[in-house]
Amino acid sequence: MGFEVVKCATVDVGGLVLPNVDPQSPERSGGLLEYTRERILARGVDEVVTVFAPNTEGDSIAVVGCRCDSPERLAEGDVMVRVPAGYFAKFVPDGQVDDPIADVWKQAEDAAKEGRIDRAFAEEIEITRAPNAVELFISLT
Template identity: 65%
Template sequence: MSFEIVKRGVQDFAGLVLPDIEIGSGERSGGLIEFTRERILARGVTAIVTVFVPNRTGVVAVIGYPCDGTDGLAVGDVVVRVPAGYFALFTSDGLVGDPVEDVWRQAELAAKEGKIDRAFTEEIEITRAPRAVELYISLA
């Protein structure tokens, strides 16, 4: 497991909303996340971004793409703003066959071992074809 601490500026992302999502490695919400990702891919998006936003009842996922305002948004898309802050950046190290599961496993292990202190605010997963995944875990 390796990661780096990075500072990200404020960034907006647009896409489709999925309520009550489980974050982390393991089952990807019965395929609903993958189904939604396929809808975004069908629009020609090459780097799919999933922003996990905690709320009082759980976590909402916005699956989509970076945006610079509301011009050009598809009907039904929402915009979420991720505030500036420090994040632990994890990339797939190839130890687990699924690169998405791999980065989440690394993040969970880093938190369990006390190497990072998760803030449990907005967290960003970026998937680029064919198997490149970046995971930004918000830090306290």
């Protein structure tokens, strides 16, 4: 299990909003997150970018979509969220695993518990590409 600290530029993501999401939950909002990801893939994109932003209830608001360079390129009904530039811990699946998304979130949770990263609990980015490629960017203080 490893990660690398990377400096990321500002990222704009356009997509659909899901309130009160716990990204680390095994149920992942009762399948709504996966359903929304499938809807975005149906648009013909190569990668789905999900931004998790903390809300006041301790969960996250998720924007599931793709990179978007201007508001004019948003699909009708989509919103745009900007993730500011900063330092992130980048996690990828640890070898062949049954659920690569659960694996990267577990790695991030373990790294935080062990004190190897200091999470900022700001915007965090999950990128999925077919068939099983996943990258998770955890915001750092």
